[in-house]
Amino acid sequence: MQQLEALTRQACEQASGGYAVIPILSAKEAEVERQMKICNSCRYCEGFCAVFPAMTRRLEFGKADINYLANLCHNCGACLHACQYAPPHEFAVNVPQAMAKVRVETYADYAWPPALGALYKRNGLFLALALVAGLTLFLMLAAWLQGSLLRAPSGANFYSIFPHKLMAGLFAPIFLLALLSLSLGVRRFWKDISPGAATAEAVGDAADKVLRLKFLDGGHGEGCNNANDSFTLARRRFHHFTFYGFLLCLAATSVATLYHYLFGWEAPYGFTSLPKLLGISGGVSLLIGTTGLFALNLRRHPLQGDTAQRPMDRGFIALLFLTAASGLMLMLSRGTPALPLTLCVHLGAVMALFVTLPYGKFAHGIFRSAALLKWAIEKRQPNSLKLSDD
Structure with missing residues (x-):
């Protein structure tokens, strides 16, 4: 199928003679187009989330429209359980699953460098754990060669194991490259979906939806469907624990960096300090969130989303869990012989997280935020379809 699409696209480009060519839909995008046309005729789910009001502004669905709507979907499952055309109906409408399959295509298509887009299909739980193990062993070897792996550190100072300049030199380029990759990918996505001018009101609206995870409430405030027809707010709450836990850890690292370079205050810091x-x-918030999300992922019904992406989902959850758990263990092992080994595990988990950041589940938060901003801009513009009807 992919080879056929590529050959067809090449033939169209050669025959276009310089004229603009309408992008060809992939099989998964064509399935979303089919389902959106059915939904546009029904509109029973119009009040559930932002996907359906955005859908009603369109009669046709091009590639950019489908990618936009797919990333606007939060996979809450409410529309699947409310749909009269859902499986086993012959129309087989399953919007959450169809959107999920397109989302991962979006990440791969907009990946930078483009050649690394295929990593989304391979970035699973096994790869995540293997990467952590490999990097940890590499760091242990480095510590052993300099004689600090088996030697009790001087006090609680882990810079006696790995100097600060060495750690900054290792992690800063990886982190900056991850930010660059994500930024360039979402920039291309933003350009293709043609969002229009962003006002302060639209930015504030989108930020509110992102920070509150508004569309994980099922459109009625009762929550998502996960394993059956019952509604639960667990998925939204565990996402909040994970999201804000990650931000708090990032804030801790940022404050510690300011302490080091601006004031000359070197780690480790006291338990009552701001970074600590x-x-x-x-770390505690991340542990709660990732544990809950992993349990929900194990119980999630196969019709809720794309089961082929579960290894990638679980790999990202595992990396966040290991980063948080090893970070807390590092704090508890201060001044003990276990500090060198714990530091190697923690640094291995953090490095693996950074390396896979642009090519894993983390991308969904960036692309979804862009789609929410597009919706915040779009809904403040006149609806040309309603104007034409009038």
Whole structure:
């Protein structure tokens, strides 16, 4: 199928003679187009989330429209359980699943560098754990060669194991490259979906939806469907624990960086210091969130989303869990012979997280935020379809 699409696209480009060519839909995008046309005729789910009001502004669905709607979908499952045309009906309408399959195509298509887009299909739980193990062993070898792996550190200072400049030199380029990759990918996505001018009101509206995870409430405030027809707010709550835990850990690292370079205050910091308070609360929040999300993922019904993406989902959850758990263990092992080994595990988990950041589940938060901003802009513009009807 992919080879056929590529050959067809090449033939169209050669025959276009310089004229604009309408992008060809993939099989998964064509399935979303089919389902959206059915939904546009029904509109029973119009009040569930932003996908359906955005859908009603369109009669035709091009590639950019489908990618936009797919990333606007939060996979809450409410429309699947409310749909009269859902399987086993012959129309087989399953919007959450169809959107999920297109979303991962979006990440791969907009990946930078483009050649690394295929990593989305391979970035699973096994790869995540293997990467952590490999990097941890590499760091242990480095510590052993300099004689610090088996030697009790001087006090609680882990810079006696790995100097600060060495750690900054290892992690800063990887983190910056991850940010660059995500930024360039979402920039291309933003350009293709043609969002229009963003006002302060639209930015504030989108930020509110992102920070509150508004569309994980099922459109009625009762929550998502996960394993059956019952509604639950668990998925939204565990997402909040994970999201804000990650931000708190990032804030802890940022404050510690300012302490080091601006004031000359070197780690480790006291338990009542701002970096430590932020790091502890963020680590605990991440542990709660990732544990809950992993349990929900194991119980999630096959019709809810794309089961082929579960290895990628679980790999990302595992990396966040290992980063938080090893970070808390690092704090508890201060001044003990276990500090060198714990530090190697923590640094291995963090490095694996950074390496896979642009090519894993983390991308969904970036693309979804862009889609929410597009919706916040779009809904403030006149609806040309309603104007034409009048």
